[in-house]
Amino acid sequence: MITLESKLLLLEHIFGTLGATRAEFNVDDLNRRSRRAISGLGATEEGHLRKHARRRDGSRRTTVVFSVTDDEWPAVRANIETKILERWNAGNKGGCSRSVFNGRLRRIPNLSQSQAP
Incomplete structure (x- = not known):
């Protein structure tokens, strides 16, 4: 399981x-928890993507495609940060470590700007 x-x-x-413009997530339609x-x-x-691939058991897999675009990213980031804060305030349930959260959520620096020539 990947934590928040x-x-x-x-x-x-x-x-x-x-500097991507899109992130895509492909999830097996039977995996309701991941969806x-x-x-x-x-x-x-x-x-x-209906019945486009085979599962290990030979059955046909339908994949649900999700995405986040660079335009949507600021709102998605704020949503994730809010969820992390809520879980932290609820007793550190959900895998929030002090390395990312130490009293308040630290903004991760935009490395692409600092590495630009």
Whole structure:
């Protein structure tokens, strides 16, 4: 399971460091827990790739495609930060570590600006 802080760090890297315009998440339609988690971040459900792949058991898999664009990223980041704060305030449930959260959420620096020539 990927915690909220891991998702925040991953998306910060995608949009901040790499300068991507889009992050895409592909989730098995049977994995309701992952679908709820990605949707709960604020990602947009774009559609379903129906029966496009085989599972290990031989059955056909339908994939749900979610995305976050660079335009949506500030709102998604704020949503994730709020969820981290709520979990921290509820007794540090949900995997929030002091390395990312120490009394208040630290903004992760935008490395792409500091590394620019």
